[in-house]
Amino acid sequence: MKILELIIDENIEDESGVEMVALVDSPAIQSNWMAFNKQKPIELNFKVQDEEKRIVSGYFMIADLPIARIDDEGKVFYVVFRKDTIEKIVNKFMRNGFNSKVNLMHDSNALAEGVYIIESIIIDSNRGSWFGSMKIENDAIWEEVKKGTFTGFSVEGMFGQDKEIELPERVIQKIKEVIKKYKTFKNK
Numbered sequence: 015m016k017i018l019e020l021i022i023d024e025n026i027e028d029e030s031g032v033e034m035v036a037l038v039d040s041p042a043i044q045s046n047w048m049a050f051n052k053q054k055p056i057e058l059n060f061k062v063q064d065e066e067k068r069i070v071s072g073y074f075m076i077a078d079l080p081i082a083r084i085d086d087e088g089k090v091f092y093v094v095f096r097k098d099t100i101e102k103i104v105n106k107f108m109r110n111g112f113n114s115k116v117n118l119m120h121d122s123n124a125l126a127e128g129v130y131i132i133e134s135i136i137i138d139s140n141r142g143s144w145f146g147s148m149k150i151e152n153d154a155i156w157e158e159v160k161k162g163t164f165t166g167f168s169v170e171g172m173f174g175q176d177k178e179i180e181l182p183e184r185v186i187q188k189i190k191e192v193i194k195k196y197k198t199f200k201n202k
Contacts, residue, residue, distance in 0.1 A: 016091040017080055020173040024102050031106040032171040034115040035074055035148075037126060037155070041166030042081045043073055068156050069132070071147040074167050075100050078141060080189060093173075097142025103171075104136060104144050116148065118155070120170055128152030 022030040077100055080092035095103070107113075114130040133147040148167075150156045158164055 016178060018091065018093050018178055019099075019176040020093050020095055021099050021176045022102055022106065022171075022173060024106060026106070026109065030172045030174055031110075032074075032103050032169045033112065034117055034170050035131065036117050036120045036168045036170060037129070037148075037159070037164040037166075038119055038168040039163060039165055041073075041168050043076045043079055043166075043168070068150045069147050070150065070159060071133070072145070072166055073143055074134075074146050074169055075103070075144040076141075077138075077143045078185070097136075097140075100142050100144050101136055103169075104134060108134065117170075118164070120168065126152065126155055129155055 022028070075095055077097040078094055080094050082090055083093055084090055113132075113134070116126040116129045116131075118124040118126055128151040129148055131146050132149045135145055136142055137145045146167075150159060155164075
């Protein structure tokens, strides 16, 4: 399995880093968001449950998760972000004031006006994944979220490429298990 570690330069003048977070129908990290209801316990069925608050939460980036990409020759390879890189990405994203830079389906012509990040945290001290919440004030986009058109987040930006890495077999097997459980859960 070919896996490339992606990195950024923390220098503010450098173009690398996450520039925007997109609302998407199929997140590359294979993690849908969660919508919370203030009156019921959290349910993990990923349905919109709170008409009043219009908040969706989920992972923006998951550390060490291989993400499939396709090269110019049509061959599959994987990229991965390490926890220290995710921390740099989050710090640069916030320092640049990009919390309202949101688009739909990675379409630069479909900016999501009235949608912005209200919470951003790095969770899981061992892995360092980026988790956050968005407030959706735009009525049309909120209707699409409720219909299930958008189910998660996906980051976009410029990244450098570090060394090719090898993952231990136990990590690869765990990733496969998580993906299988996710697909089974999603199809219920």
